[in-house]
Amino acid sequence: MNWLALASLALGAFFFLAGTVGLLRFPDVHSRLHALTKADNVGLGFLLFGLALEVGSPLVGAKLFVIWCLVLLASASVSHVIARAALRRGVEPWQR
Amino acid sequence: MPAVSSAVLRAGAFRIALYALLWGILAGFEPGSWFLGAPAVLLAAWLSLQLASPVPFRPWPVLVFVAFFIGRSVSGAVDVARRALAPRLRLAPALVVYQTSLPAGLPRVLFLNSISLTPGTLSADIRDDTVWVHVLDENGDHEQALSGLEGRLARVFPQ
Amino acid sequence: MAALSLLPPALDLLLAVALLLTAWRALYTRALFPAVVFFVAFGMLLALAWMRLEAPDVALAEAAIGAGLTGALLMAAVARLRGRDEDKP
Amino acid sequence: MTIDAVHPWLALFLLANLLAGLWRVLTGPTAADRMLSTQLFGTTAVALLAIEADTRAMPALRDVALVFALLAAITAVAFVRRVWQPREGSK
Structure with a gap:
């Protein structure tokens, strides 16, 4: 049993949960x-890191890392684009 | 033969090496995969030179920035998780305006994307040199955090 | 390990229920745009179902064509139909 | 007990998490809020595919994950370019 991999997987799952709770709340x-x-991005990072540790093959680890970088790039760009569209369309940010 | 500047040559060689590595990681390093891989890598390198002119960067600060970035995005996730899971939502969102001095193109794109992944900030719009940043908590020192991030990127791309 | 052997069926069952649910919403949501979003969600879940059925090639096609391309096309169609205003439910 | 025994639980948890996100599609309120859940779907699907690739020793599933990584971006860009343009009269 690889405890570091297990901890990484658990942390990943936790961040996914936090992301969904944030999305809903x-x-x-x-x-x-x-x-x-x-x-979600950091959750995915921890999850893929845990899986890479488990598999133990550097090539698979590198592939998972490339996938993570792509997800990071895509979701950061998408979030900017959606935030901009919302602002330009006149959706005022919520204020307390 | 048209004169090709050494900067373009260097960038081309670098991109070919990078894409070849990427291909190997994604498709496998077996000899058979290069029948498709070699033309694809060359085509991609040529296309990328057509689409984006070479941007000089320093390799060592890139590594420093990647390490810094991963650390910041983990603390960003922890921050968001704390806010989301707290029994009472403690949010005081606001829009903050920041003037950037990074050159347009890759450095600025990286800046906007890293803003969205560091704690409490989200890049929401950009017009010329002005960046609108949505922050989760208006009481933080965002000016300092943003200029710190910008400074690290400026070290990667010498002007 | 009885509890463990129950797990894969639970996962597939949840996936199947989710598929039916998103398909139902995609068909019966009156507003067009939310229906398209449900359709995209349905496509992604279907790709995951193909994954459970050990058919990665079909999953690949479903994700790229079924969810991605068709979703984008449907959005363009919605924009044409509704004069680019999609905030009303 | 090997670490593989954790995988089904993890996958089940992620799927449940994903379905909870569907609530956002139902309630909105703006079109962008609904789009956010496709973003969630993309990231979670990548995670599920990577887990399954491991459990079942099917490396091809990682290629599907690669496609999923870019999929949400395509729909989001189509959304912003086509559906959610600035209204006439807004800034």
Whole structure:
């Protein structure tokens, strides 16, 4: 049993949960974007890291890392584009 | 033969090496995979030179930035998780305006994307040199965090 | 390990229920745009179902064509139909 | 007990998590809020595919994960370019 891999997988699952809770609880598009881009990406990072440790093959690890980089790039760009569209369309950020 | 500047040559060689590595990682390093892989890598390198002019960067600060970035995005996720799972939501969102001095193109794109992955900030719009940043908590020192991030990127791309 | 052997069926059951649910919403949601979003979600879940059936090539095609390309095309169609205003439910 | 025994639980958890996100598609309120859940779907599907690739020793599933990584971006860009343009009169 590889405890480091297991801990990494658990952390990944935790961040996924946090992302979804944020998506459901946060008050407006902009803050929901915060929850999704940050929590889910890092959750995926921990999960893939755990899987890579488990497999133990450097090539598979590198492939998982490339996939993670792509997800990161895609979701950061998407979140910027959606946030911008919301602002330009006149969706005011929620204020307390 | 048209004169090709050494900067373009260097960038071309670098991109070919990078794409070949990427191909190997994605499709496998077996000899058979290169029948398709070699033309694809060359085509991709040529296309990327057509689409984006070479951007000089320093290799060592890139590694420093990657390490810094991974650390920041983990703490960003922890921050969001704390806010999402707290019994009472403690959010005080606001829009913050920041003037960037990074050159347009790759450095600026990287800046906007890293803003979205560091704690409490999300890049929401850009017009010329002005970046609109949505923050989860208006009480933080975002000016300092943003200029720190910008400084690290400026070290990667010498002007 | 009885509890463990029950797990894969539980996963497949959940997936099947989710597929039916998203398909139903995609068909019966009155507003067009939410229906398209449900369709995209349905496509992604279907790709996951192909994954469970050990058919990675079909999953690949479903994800790229069924969810991605068709979803984008449907969105373009919705925009044409509704004069680019999609906030009303 | 090997670590593989954790995988089904993890997959089940992620799938349940994903389905909870569907609530956002139902309630909105804006079109962008609904789009956010496709973003969630993309990331979670990558995770599920990577787990399954491991459990079943099917490396091809990692290639499917690669496609999923870019899929959500395509639909989001189509959404912003086509559906959710600025209204006439707004800034």
